[in-house]
Amino acid sequence: MLKTIIQKELLSNIFSFRFLVTFVLLLVIVTITVFILTDNYVKRLDEYSQRQREIENYLGDYAHFNRINNVVRPSQRPVPFYSLIRGLSSDSNIEEFDNDPLPVIFPLIDFTFIVTILLSLIALLFSYDSISGEKEDGTLKLMLSNRFSRSKIILGKIIGGTLTLLIPFLLSIIIGLLVILLNPRVLWRGADWGAFFLILLGSILYFTFFYCLGVFISSRHHSSSSSIMTSLFVWVLFILIIPNLSPYIASFFAQTPSRIKIDREVAMITDVERDNLGRKLSGEKRLEMHRKYPVLAEKLSDAEIERRVAQDPDYRKAYKELRDAIGKAWDEANRIQGDKAGVLEKELRRKQEAQERLAIWISMISPLSDFTYLATDLSSTGIRSRSHFSRIAEGWWRAFGAYTRKKLASLQEKNPTVDWWNTPVEVSDMPRFQYQQEALKDRFGGTIRFFVVLIIFNLIFFTAAYFSFIKYDVR
């Protein structure tokens, strides 16, 4: 019984004009997009290795510890998923003078875009007249005069409709995958495939939601021209408005202090105030040492000091102690002011994270955001992977710092008279930054809530469509 209805839906959809248009459109857009993005990925990969090579060359010739940190900053190797999903991947470049204005004006197109905008629109276009259209044609009456139960009809309609939509979608995805896989430079591993299938599952949930929504709206209206109006109205709200408003609304409720203000305060604390404190503390230490070693209190020229350090072992000892004490005083000043600045920065970060969390929760009302977060997080191009990257980078900086200290100490040991900070050194044994994607299990764990929300949305609108069709006036 159910099969007949599904079959009827499938056939009537497949031979329809909109099916043809959808098919062609999806096929063309998916293929072009994947083609260009894959090419883009390969280019980025080349550029990445070129950049790494340049850094290595540079380190071979000019490595010195004073400013090496500026050169070896870790950068992320492009993940193979770039040929499908761009996400937040593009290096954020707001800190550079020559930033790139184009993506700001035109967000670049990718698989997420195709699913969120095009697929949802297509789902509504197929479903807006599924009830009201049949009523207008008079076929609904005929159908109900058979021994079909209404619940079977609605079930069959939804299943049949989503199945028809799956055909062009999956076919275009398969062609897209072929483009990706035929490129020898793109290597997908097991985890990438796992992520891909999860994303695919997410996109199917996403468009069944829109299909159910369309059927629901259709069963609330008696003419298809008004049901398309309502459908588009709801679509605009869900797709174009709620996600974009969410960060602004979140900033109402979870306010953060201005970043610039905190930056200024931190700069003040760690610069001018630190110098003042350091001078004060080291002055106190100096007086203390002068009391302990009266010889130090004499005013001597630098040359004189150098001579006495060389000749008088007592003086050398006292002088060294003074040096150490002053060094400690400055360290102390640095620590105190650093802690103060740290508190401010931590507070800012905490508030900012709270605001981001709230923005995510608000935007989750819209399935578009759910899918966007889900797809970008699973493909390691989203918010999660950003924090994952900075976690790895932090670990690497620690390792690199330890390496620097060890290396400097061993060099110092060999020859204490050289200023090793500002002398070229050999650093081929330094730890190299290795980027590893987050494990698929963790990525999936972080996106479960988005899946759950999508499933709940599906259930809600399926039930709503079911109940309003049961009570639908078919006359």
Place this chain on the structure above:
Amino acid sequence: MIGTVVRKEIISNLVSYKFFIVILLTSILIFTSFFIMHRDYKQRLSDYHIIKPKPNEPIAVIPPNPLSMFANGLEDAMTRSFEVSRIGIEARAGQASGNIIFSFFPSPDFLYIVRVVLSLVALLFGFDQISREKEQGTLRLMIANSIPRAKILAGKWIGNFLSLSIPFLLVTLLGFALLNFDPDIYFSPGNLMRFVIILAVTLVYIALFLSLGIFISTITKKAAASIVILLFIWALFVFVIPNLGTLLARQMVDVPSVRALSEKKEQIWTREVLMRIMEGREGKETGVSRFQAIHNEIDKLEEDYRNKFNRLIGLSKNINRISPVASFIYAVTEIAGTGIGEEGHFKTDIIRYKNSAFLDIVSGKTEYSPFNYQYRSLSQILAKGTLFDIAWLVFFNIFFFALSYFSFVKYDVR
């Protein structure tokens, strides 16, 4: 004669469900957008007062542009703080928020609402003009009168345009008037003028989609078919072509990433600092000339990058113009002073400022002239491509209307 058709269209629109939904949507969106962007603007204004450079600081920061409430464009990039030092120009995140969610979705400014939602609304007004009347049989009745087809079409166009644009203008102007109640918001006469021009361009844009809607309606026999075609064309124009075009241009022009440029610069700096220290140990005199040499090297690098980048921008602009939506974005953002052209002009100005302040810095002077930025004048903006963009929009309008005229004249009304 035309008057009757116009009146009939307006009245039938006024009582329709479509009109109700559309006006509701437009009003909600425009008011929310104004409210949110206004709050955002005030936030940035107060941030500006914090980072405003004190006299004698070689820092370039411009106050937020009030027109960015309507077209945000590249405002975030332009209102960063640019500090000139020995190292060159250091850009610091300016008045933009650090919330990462902002980078997922475009900001809901007036430009966005018009570009995406109002174009859709205009299509909805046009999509069933001919095909629905045919389905209902009223087209035949109308043609049976002594009114020529051209006049019917013109009357329909005018009637729908009026019933769409008048409520839209009323809502927008009301929102704009409300903004002016805030004493912190000041629109100079020049900016008011620009706002009016933006509104005019917006009307041309809406009219374009209405014409497109009517055109598709005249080549289809059923309203259901025309909505399908229109929604796909809409998605292509609004989303696919401009975004794909940018990506395509990037494939054709080989531009290194910003990251690559900054790494190169960093390498030059650390190398030169090291060399200077080593030479200093050997007793060689190093001074201003060394800095000058580093700067020349970096300047050359940057210039090369910028040349390539400008080629990329030019190319992607032209590819994107296949879609009139891109032209609309260019025109509105340029007029608002937040467009790509304005940003380029602004950056050139900063580079000029850096070059003038740089010698003072390395020679140890402590007095610098402040940075002043003059937005390009309207005539300059129009001459630099915006006039073309507007003309391009008008051309599309006429083109679609002419097409609908030709196919309507031959339309089978039976």
